[in-house]
Amino acid sequence: MGVMLMSILVGLVVLILSYVVIRLFTFIRWYKKIKKVLSHFPxxxxxxxxxxxxxxxxxxxxxxxxxxxxxxxxxxxxxxxxxxxxxxxLQLTHPDTIKVLMKSNAPKAKSGAGYLFVLPWLGDSLLVSDGPKWERNRRLLTP
Known part of the structure; x- marks a missing residue:
């Protein structure tokens, strides 16, 4: 019984450590990618x-x-x-920079306290929608 319990504990420890290591490497890879992209901005x-x-x-x-x-x-x-x-x-401070972002149909950020705070006010408008809904709303505004 003691050997079986020890095997289960070792298995759980290995499983937990594997999860932590995978999450850590995923975070490090994300961090390096974001750091490289944002290094172009002061x-x-x-x-x-x-x-x-x-x-x-x-x-x-x-x-x-x-x-x-x-x-x-x-x-x-x-x-x-x-x-x-x-x-x-990333703080956008010029209309030309914001224009590039708003014209893109790429998915917009939909998380964080700021977004959740203004979501009831914005609804699913052109500013926050993406994909086919964004394209349809965009065509309605600029024929």
Whole structure:
């Protein structure tokens, strides 16, 4: 009985460790991909674990400081910052940049507190719909 129990425990430990390792490698691969894409945009240098969360203090002041630094001084059309290691934020600040995003029929982000907060107000409009529904709504607006 003791050998069987030990085998089950070892199997469970191996299963749990395998899951953790797979999730870790998946996260690392995602992080490297996102980091490479966002490296083309200016932004404050993030801490390896906390991102820019330690620099934020008051979120409104942080965004105002970044806007002044990257938009007004460097004339950037977008900049990025990180809320911890897993929340990159790309701040679009120029109409041309936003226009490219809104004209695309690629799926829009449908998660996060900001989206869930405005979802009842936006509904399933052109701003947040995707696929065939987006194409139909787009044709209705611009014949």
């Amino acid at each position: 932004g404050p240098k993030p801490h390896w674990l906390f991102g820019n969360a330690l620099q934020i203090g008051c979120f409104h002041d942080f965004v105002c400081r970044n806007h002044e630094e990257y938009v007004e001084k460097q004339n950037a059309k977008a900049y990025t910052f990180w809320l911890f290691i897993n929340r990159p934020i």
